Amino acid sequence: MLGMSRAGLAERWTLFVGALLSVALGVALVQSSLLLLISAAQQSSDDAAVPMLGIVLGGAVFLAGFVISSTFAFTVDQRRRDLALLRLVGGSRRQVRRLLLGEAVLLGLGGAAIGVPAGLGVMAVQTWLMRRFEFVPPAFTGEWRMWILGVSVGTGVALAVAGVLVAARRAARVRPLEALRESGPAARVMTAGRWVAGLFFFGGALALVIVAPHGGPAGGQAMAMNVAMPAAVAVVAFGPLLVPVLARLVPFGGGVLGSLARANVRDARRRSASVAAPLIVLIALVVGNTGAGESFTASGVDEMARSTHADFVVEGTVPARPGVATVSAETSLDAQVVTGSGEDQETTDVTALVIDPRAYAVVHGTSVDVHGQAVARGPGGEVSTSGSVRVRLPGADLGELPVVASVPEMMSGGASLLLPPGLVPAAALAQAPTRSFVALAPGADASAVRADLARYGPVFTAGDWLRADAEQRNSTNDKVMLVVLGLGGLYALIGVINSIVIGAATRRREFAEARVTGLTRGQVVRSALLEAYAVTGAALLLGTVAASAAFFAVLATTSAVTGSATLKLPWPLFAAVAAVALTVTGVTSLITSLSATRRPPVTLLAARE
Amino acid sequence: MTMTPAAVALHGVSRTFGRGPSAVTAVDDVTLDFPRGGWTAVMGPSGSGKSTLLHCAAGLERVDTGRVLLGSTDLTSAGDAELTTLRRTRIGFVFQSFNLIGALTAEQNVALPLRLAGKRPSRSVVRATLDAVGLADRARHKPRELSGGQQQRVAIARAMVTRPEVLFADEPTGALDSTAARTVLDLLRAMADAGQSIVMVTHDPGAAARADSVVFLRDGRVVDRLAGADARGVADRLAAWER
Structure with a gap:
């Protein structure tokens, strides 16, 4: 089976590049955060450094797991025909599972091989950031430890194997007959698991929104800041239902390319949902949490201003x-x-x-x-x-x-x-x-x-002092958020690129068919680009929906605590994230569809495996 | 009728897809024997249920009612693990679209069923099987480096390497030009002459005429059976049923 795994990886490497990069980044971040955490605990440093590194470590593991497992799930879906073929010639369910686990172990080892040296670079960046944000004294350095090699290799393999477990179970249920269908009745996209996960996380987000106003200032803020994540997971779970519907609302313009792109979005709901998922998480996390944080700060300033009957503050x-x-x-x-x-x-x-x-x-x-x-x-x-x-x-x-x-x-x-x-x-x-x-x-x-x-x-007007005071109180939180969100954003973008690259790698034949039907290469590429933009538009909308759940919690909490509902939306940040998302999906779609249409269509259609 | 038991026997087999008014009965109460050591072609207009019949006979498709016997093994009551073992040891498949694994060489593709069965196939067995389909010199090539006819011959070698009781072939010449198709049919003919049981679905009267007998299917039912006919005879009979 290991030989098969190796041959599979070598043949379909484009499907696995993304997974490899996610594993490598996960290993690098875990290694760097762990080394810094130990160094910070031993050297004197700001009290906030250790918890912050703890959050980054947890976040890195969670995001790596999320991206790797969704990448594997998607690659498995794209390879159903191959896996069915293996079943057809006598492969058992266990062998299919072992094949995928073997691939995961190889990817984990490969990811660790890239991740360990990359971790040194990440550590330099993290140390610089922590010095810059004054979490640690300027003389602080992260120390290398030999045993971390074992931890990093273990992390890589564990992340990859954990990521593939669900996908392997799903793959083992592929029926041999599916090998005989050209495209197959695409496996049901809204699986029972998706419904359960979607409803579970929707319930979680709803519960937090309902309970947050009763949690007092500190508890309410903490709960409201945790709404975006389950809301995003719920929206992602229902993605195959929601994304195609919303993507069709995006104006495609008339003409044949628009209608082709519209048909593709509707037909390939699994692919559309896979591209949209990390974007939804990105928007919900960044916009939802930043918006919630800014709103609470603004609400605190308003509340203090209302209750403070002073004209000046003197230090x-x-x-x-x-x-x-x-x-x-x-x-x-x-x-x-x-x-x-x-x-x-x-x-x-x-x-x-x-x-x-x-x-x-x-x-x-x-x-x-x-x-x-x-x-x-x-x-x-x-x-x-x-x-x-x-x-x-x-x-x-x-x-x-x-x-x-x-x-x-x-x-x-x-x-x-x-x-x-x-x-x-x-x-x-x-x-x-x-x-x-x-x-x-x-x-x-x-x-x-x-x-x-x-x-x-020094004398300040009461208004100036209140604003400065609230901002100073929130600055440590904001810095931690920035580091964690930056990490989340990076992972989400890798997830988007993964999905588009995997999607395009399996679309060579579809592109070739479109070209022999009479479309030029440029038209095929433009149609794929339109499709990517429609899906990105839908993802931006759905991410905003998930972020809005956090905003509901913010409105309810600020209203309950201060008597005045406050919401401050981070529009410039939203615009920036949307611009980055559109650029990344656009450029990735362009590169992958150009590469997938490089060979003349007839060579693809003639050579059937 | 010979006295030897059938290679594959279907008893009152039905298979319906969908439910309610859109339901389609692809195989409708079919009772049929495929004789051991013989080559049987299944013909019928498109939509007559011939592929579904083949899938049911090979244990790839669940049947709604009836029984399918491979020798004396009841496929209808077999679980997934048992069917997997049968595919490794007693059944071989050849399909219109070759279905080779693109990542593996011809040699590796042929060895795959044995390796899945946990055996270490000797190079000589694999080479001999490839040699039997005339591709000993192409052992190290990947499928995309082979022509369609060559790929189909690799697929036949893969199916035959386990020495299966029955070889199921679904339109094996459907994607081939006439020269490549003739090579493949010659190969199957030689195998049948050597005692191999073959069940083949085809819409090509020329291909069907190479078989020992031809079964005609319409609307999921067996409507006729013909033995030892030439291509013209098969085509005429088919035309009669398509009318």
Whole structure:
């Protein structure tokens, strides 16, 4: 069987290039992320570096699995006739499965052979990115370890074999008689598995949309950010039904080429769905998650702006001044909250603010009644609103303190603990930064007061400060998202290229038939291009549908948390992604159809295997 | 009628495709014996069900009712694993479109059924089989480097390498020019003379005339049977049934 696998790979290499590249990229990313993860855990680096690398590692495995398995599924569908032939001359189901597994092992080894050296390049890029985004100090380097060779080869083989398992099961059910049909009644495209997966993930996305508004600011955001993925998988599962219908709505123009392209999209629904699938995932992930992130940031800024009744924010301690009605000076401390005891003891790092409760209430529009030996739960949540907590500050243990009050949780978070004055020893406060929210007295001259305040520290208008503050809070998240989304985008594009290349490789004969019917080579290529654009258009539409599920969750969550539904759509990003998608599908279609029509049609039609 | 049991026997076999008003009964209650050691041609107008009949007889197509016996083995009750084994050992196929595996050389294609059966075919057996179809010098060529007639002869070698009880041939000359077709038919004739059971579907009276007997099919039913006729006789009978 291994000999057959080898011969199959050599003969049909165009079908496998994509799968090989996906395996190689998967191996490279896993190797690089793993080495960096270990290096980061050992060297001192930003706390965000390790979780970020963890996310990239998980994402790389998931995406590699997704792309490789869909590539294999498609190649198997394109080779049904070959596999049926093997069954016809006496191949058993097990032998068909073994043939495909053998191919997967060879691809896994090949992918690892390319992926290990490529991983060194990826590591250089990842290290540069992490230094650039300040996840790690400038001196940080990833260290090579010899044992990673074993891990990488194992990863390559495991990814490829896992990717082929479903396809191999499906292939083993190919009936021998299918070898005798020219094209065969294309295997049913909406399989039971697709229905089950589609409905399952649709249900998952729906559940997240329904539950997100009840999850509070942090939980709601997390759930809304996770809607796009299951929604995209659901849409992809129903792709063979949806893509051809939508693709026909794309204006093809009249004429014979338009009607040929339209007929092809309708006829080859499996191929159309395969090209559309990674694009749908790309759009849903990038547009859905970026849109959700930006909307939550905007919603947080709006919420803060509505609840903050201050005119200026000064980075420093402001005493009572002429023209100033209220000053809420807030000193920020890194605190630890300890809950439970003994084995179950848990320590959480939080931010604590030392406040003047009366001034805080005026400036932030929410009463907070805390004094003496007690604390209040702040807008950042993370602490129970009742009972007691043990609070530790650097250099001071405040002991067990009752939580006597709380302010509403905010979209943009903030401090988790509010401490009354007098609770914290002066020594602990000495080095801590203080920020003052200043409300002007009625009729005061704003610019004069601003000039006066400048002697206590940098002065911002409340609006400017809120925006900068929210953006700074979100920047770490955004950077992680950028790295992960960049990775997802790369994989999705590889998936699209795979599908088009595989599709075209099996279309030589169809193209040749069109040419002997009287179409010129240019017309065949143009018709394939039209078809690619129609499918891309449908994919953009369906990706937007999946992204919209995330937007529903965003609207419901922001409305529930802040009382005002907020949605900020990333139009420039959407336009950029659409342009990239159209360019990639267009160029790939052009190259593959030109290459598939290189030989004169008669040589293809005469030489039948 | 000889006393030896039939190579393949069909008893009341029916096969219908589709359901409701669009249902088509391709094979309609056919009872038929294909004699051992003889070459039987199945003829009929297009759509008469001759390919479906062949597929049912070879265990490639499920039958709705009736029984199919290969020697004394009941194909209708055989599972997938048993049918797979039968294809490796007791049945050979030749088709109009050759159906060789493009990635393998002629030699590898011929050796494939033996290798699938877990045997290590000796080079001499494979070469001898290729030699028997006159292609010993083409062993290392891939299918696309061979002419249609040569590819069909490789397909016959592949079918014969397991020494099957029955060779099923579906329009084996349908895609060949008359010279290549004559070579293939001569080959089949020689095999039949040596005792090989052959069941062949064809629409070419010239090809059918080379067989020992011809069965005529119309609307899924056997309507006539002719033995030892020449091409003219077969063509006349076919024309009569097509009228």
